[in-house]
Amino acid sequence: MKNENNVKxxxxxxxxxxxxxFLLTMIVGIAITKSPAFLGLLVIILxxxxxxxxVNPNGSKVLVLFGAYKGxxxxxxxxxxxxxxxxxxxxxxxxxxxxxxxxxxxxxGNPILINxxxxxxxxxxxxxxxxxxxxxxxxxxxxxxxxxxxxxxxPYDNFDDERAxxxxxxxxxxxxxxxENEITERLAMAGIEVMEARIxxxxxxxxxxxxxxxxxxxVAIVAARKxxxxxxxxxxxxxxxxxxxxxxxxxxxxxxxxxxxxxxVVLCGDKEVIPVVNxxxxx
Numbered sequence: 001m002k003n004e005n006n007v008k009x010x011x012x013x014x015x016x017x018x019x020x021x022f023l024l025t026m027i028v029g030i031a032i033t034k035s036p037a038f039l040g041l042l043v044i045i046l047x048x049x050x051x052x053x054x055v056n057p058n059g060s061k062v063l064v065l066f067g068a069y070k071g072x073x074x075x076x077x078x079x080x081x082x083x084x085x086x087x088x089x090x091x092x093x094x095x096x097x098x099x100x101x102x103x104x105x106x107x108x109g110n111p112i113l114i115n116x117x118x119x120x121x122x123x124x125x126x127x128x129x130x131x132x133x134x135x136x137x138x139x140x141x142x143x144x145x146x147x148x149x150x151x152x153x154x155p156y157d158n159f160d161d162e163r164a165x166x167x168x169x170x171x172x173x174x175x176x177x178x179x180e181n182e183i184t185e186r187l188a189m190a191g192i193e194v195m196e197a198r199i200x201x202x203x204x205x206x207x208x209x210x211x212x213x214x215x216x217x218x219v220a221i222v223a224a225r226k227x228x229x230x231x232x233x234x235x236x237x238x239x240x241x242x243x244x245x246x247x248x249x250x251x252x253x254x255x256x257x258x259x260x261x262x263x264x265v266v267l268c269g270d271k272e273v274i275p276v277v278n279x280x281x282x283x
């Protein structure tokens with residue numbers, strides 16, 4: 001596969017001086033001889049003038065002669081080259097690509113919305129000009145394909161796949177690295193350098209977002225309840241142990257069960273408990 005070939009061309013100001021000499025010769029010749037033959041120089045001057053071009057900072061011109069690639073000019077400034085050259089401008093500046101949000105299925109089949117933000121630039125002008133058709137469109141399509149492949153390789157979270165150590169939501173650094181490598185590999189044939197790529201937006205699709213939110217809330221409530229119960233059981237055990245150790249009161253099994261039940265209700269209840277004072281016997 002052919003790569004970019006950087007070439008040097010004639011300084012534009014030198015060529016302009018030569019062109020000025022031809023123009024001056026034509027004017028003087030016509031003035032002295034009164035002959036229209038010198039007008040033939042005008043055709044030459046106009047032909048030479050077609051060879052002038054400029055290259056802006058972080059820009060380039062790809063030179064092609066009758067279908068043959070002759071090289072790329074990256075040097076900034078005013079230049080002159082063979083007037084028969086066709087010159088294609090290719091920018092070398094870094095560009096942002098913010099893809100549209102696409103709906104895809106993750107590894108376990110849940111529909112999600114995802115988009116990617118990438119920073120890229122042309123690294124090889126020959127490949128960008130001749131290996132692909134419309135390299136900017138190529139970047140868009142291949143980046144979209146990379147996002148779809150990535151989304152199908154990982155679950156959104158580990159609710160449906162508890163064995164998954166890496167998910168789109170929890171493993172952002174690893175996922176972004178994988179995304180950047182995938183896009184870089186796809187765009188290499190077009191001479192594109194990927195400077196950065198990361199997920200810009202990630203969420204469940206609207207049709208399941210509400211259900212997934214309720215499931216997440218349920219999981220959080222269960223986890224919180226579990227912690228509350230574990231703490232309440234520990235407090236009840238400590239209370240019974242201290243009462244028994246200090247011989248404050250002796251419980252039979254029924255009284256112990258009743259006390260445990262009451263304490264668990266008090267400690268685990270959602271609402272504030274209203275105490276009932278027993279002024280009589282515990283029996």
